[in-house]
Amino acid sequence: MAYHILICDDEKDIVNALQIYLTHDDYILHTAYNGKEALEIIADKSIDLLLLDIMMPEMDGIQTMVTLRKNYNIPVILLTAKSEDSDKILGLNLGADDYITKPFNPMEVLARVKSQLRRYIQFGGTASAAPSVKTIGNIQINDSEKRVQVDGEPVNLTPTEYAILQFLMQSPNKVFTPKEIYTAIRNEAPYGAEGTIAVHIRHLREKIEINPAEPRYLKAVWGQGYKIEWEK
Numbered sequence: 001m002a003y004h005i006l007i008c009d010d011e012k013d014i015v016n017a018l019q020i021y022l023t024h025d026d027y028i029l030h031t032a033y034n035g036k037e038a039l040e041i042i043a044d045k046s047i048d049l050l051l052l053d054i055m056m057p058e059m060d061g062i063q064t065m066v067t068l069r070k071n072y073n074i075p076v077i078l079l080t081a082k083s084e085d086s087d088k089i090l091g092l093n094l095g096a097d098d099y100i101t102k103p104f105n106p107m108e109v110l111a112r113v114k115s116q117l118r119r120y121i122q123f124g125g126t127a128s129a130a131p132s133v134k135t136i137g138n139i140q141i142n143d144s145e146k147r148v149q150v151d152g153e154p155v156n157l158t159p160t161e162y163a164i165l166q167f168l169m170q171s172p173n174k175v176f177t178p179k180e181i182y183t184a185i186r187n188e189a190p191y192g193a194e195g196t197i198a199v200h201i202r203h204l205r206e207k208i209e210i211n212p213a214e215p216r217y218l219k220a221v222w223g224q225g226y227k228i229e230w231e232k
Helices: 012-021 035-044 061-069 084-093 106-123 160-169 176-188 193-208
Strands: 003-008 028-032 047-054 078-079 098-101 133-136 140-143 146-148 154-155 216-220 225-228
Touching: 003 012, 003 035, 012 028, 012 106, 028 035, 035 047, 035 061, 047 061, 047 106, 047 133, 061 078, 061 084, 078 106, 084 098, 084 193, 098 106, 098 133, 098 193, 106 160, 106 176, 133 160, 140 160, 146 193, 160 176, 160 193, 160 225, 176 193, 193 216
Parallel strands: 003 028, 003 047, 047 078, 078 098
Antiparallel strands: 133 140, 140 146, 146 154, 216 225
16 A cells, blocks of 8 residues: 655755655655645645645645644644744644654654554554444544544544544553653654653643543643543
C-alpha cells in the first residue's frame, strides 16, 4: 500500500530536502508552498499525512490547522523553528499530532512519519465481525470502528487523541506518566517530547468532558501523570 504524504513549506530547499528524506517505495509525495495550496490538494486527493510549516505567506500553518480540522482528521506534523514555541503549542492545541524542529535530523523525520502513519492506519481500520467496545461512564469507545461517543453523541478525535483515550481506558484508575503514555501510543521513546502529551490531554478533555476545568474522567495526578478515573 502506498501512502500519500503532503509536504507544505514556503522554502523550496526545505521541501526538496524532505522529499529526499522521504524517498521511499511506499510513499507518494505531494508538495505545496502555502496553506491554501495544501488545503486544495487535500480536498482533491486522498492524503494520509501532512508535514506543515507554521510560518508561511498567504495562509500560515495555524490558519491551515483551523480550517483543516473542520473536516479532516489526517495526522499533521508541524515544521517549526526553535523561536516558534508559542505557535507550536497553539498548533498542537488546534489538533496537530506532532512537531519537528528545524534543522531536521533525517532519521527523526522518518521515525515520526512512520509513527504517525502507523497510528493513522490503525485509527482508520475497518470494522471486524466482533466489535471491541469499552464503556466508562458516559464515554464509549468502539475500537473496531475507531469510533468514540459521549452521551450517545459522536466525538471527532484526532488519531493521537484517540490513541491516548484508548490506552487510558484499557486500565481505568491506573496512573501513567507522560513518558509511559507517549511510549505506549507511539512504540518509541519520547526523547524529551513527552511534554506534548499534556497538550493532547487538554485538547481531549475539551471534547469528552462536560467541564474540562473540572474533569470527571480524564484526571491529572500531580507529579505523576494521568488516568481515567472510574467508579463502578
